[in-house]
Amino acid sequence: MKLIKYLGRDGRETVGILSERQGIVPLRFETGHVKSLADLLELDEILPTIDFLRDDNNAVSLDAVKLLPPIDQQEVWAAGVTYKRSKAARMEESEAAASCYDRVYVSPRPELFLKATPHRVVGHGGAIRIRSDSCWNVPEPELTLVMNSRMRLVGMTVGNDVSSRDIEGENPLYLPQAKVYNESCSLGPCICLIESMPPREEIQIRLRVVRGKETVYQGSTAISEMARTFEDLIHWLGRDNSFPCGVMLMTGTGIVPDREFTMMSGDHVEIDIDGIGTLRNSVVQG
Structure with missing residues (x-):
């Protein structure tokens, strides 16, 4: 599983997963206690949380976004x-x-x-x-x-x-x-x-x-x-x-x-x- 950080269509920093079939699948951080990449990495069970947060309906092409370094405040x-x-x-x-x-x-x-x-x-x-x-x-x-x-x-x-x-x-x-x-x-x-x-x-x-x-x-x-x-x-x-x-x-x-x-x-x-x-x-x- 690969996590990626990029500028979304709305210009906001977005975290997603890289999918060979779908490109980038964004993760929904609007609700819940996971608000950032660093929050996600703190979890004991990262993979189940990713499965819950993934938004397959809004996948984007890797070529259509600007990639950001995969870092928050670390x-x-x-x-x-x-x-x-x-x-x-x-x-x-x-x-x-x-x-x-x-x-x-x-x-x-x-x-x-x-x-x-x-x-x-x-x-x-x-x-x-x-x-x-x-x-x-x-x-x-x-x-x-x-x-x-x-x-x-x-x-x-x-x-x-x-x-x-x-x-x-x-x-x-x-x-x-x-x-x-x-x-x-x-x-x-x-x-x-x-x-x-x-x-x-x-x-x-x-x-x-x-x-x-x-x-x-x-x-x-x-x-x-x-x-x-x-x-x-x-x-x-x-x-x-x-x-x-x-x-x-x-x-x-x-x-x-x-x-x-x-x-x-x-x-x-x-x-x-x-x-x-x-x-x-x-x-x-x-």
């Missing part, structure tokens, strides 16, 4: 150095901090940081931004966990943790500036409920960057390459921390372009994750 956090390839890349970009990245890869405590608040997030079809004061910018395709306020893993989505590698490489204390700014995060196109996801060891992630008509970068990785489990990351994120609206957690990247590659304004980035779908974004210069 914070977006991210984990770093969770793949061996990511560890090597971070050590290469910052000689001064190489030992830090090497140690955190094997440390019980993971690297976790606040990536975005909702106003910094764009959805499928939107434009991600590269900083005006950076000359080395990369997409970071990441499987993103969706938790409710009780830190229960309820779904997954596709995430892009856009990063300025030259800024972070100059000094690791610049990480917030390299990672957290307007349109530095994209999520979508939907949330796949956890019951509908394939086994973790079978999930593949694929990245493609298109410039004009040419593919200038592509790569792939697998969740089985992660050095940490989802449960471990969720445990550390929730330690001495609360998320009244729920939280989303990007789980790190195992796809790292070579030093010679940087995103450019006008590029198109595609991230595909098994079980969820493909997140597509254009690139603009800040």
Whole structure:
């Protein structure tokens, strides 16, 4: 089951389910205690509630609506150095901090940081931004966990943790500036409920960057390459921390372009994750 957020015919934010046969089937939130996507994700029995709320008579085509990022008021956090390839890349970009990245890869405590608040997030079809004061910018395709306020893993989505590698490489204390700014995060196109996801060891992630008509970068990785489990990351994120609206957690990247590659304004980035779908974004210069 896939949940999607979009602008309805009346211009209001609407939540629906993706149906191969019907397109988007909206959910009726006008009555009852479920008023938002976050409310729905709080329920113990999500699927029966969806069956009750679905409005099959008002299904719309996916091509006829503007998709929104599948987020309400949740914070977006991210984990770093969770793949061996990511560890090597971070050590290469910052000689001064190489030992830090090497140690955190094997440390019980993971690297976790606040990536975005909702106003910094764009959805499928939107434009991600590269900083005006950076000359080395990369997409970071990441499987993103969706938790409710009780830190229960309820779904997954596709995430892009856009990063300025030259800024972070100059000094690791610049990480917030390299990672957290307007349109530095994209999520979508939907949330796949956890019951509908394939086994973790079978999930593949694929990245493609298109410039004009040419593919200038592509790569792939697998969740089985992660050095940490989802449960471990969720445990550390929730330690001495609360998320009244729920939280989303990007789980790190195992796809790292070579030093010679940087995103450019006008590029198109595609991230595909098994079980969820493909997140597509254009690139603009800040």
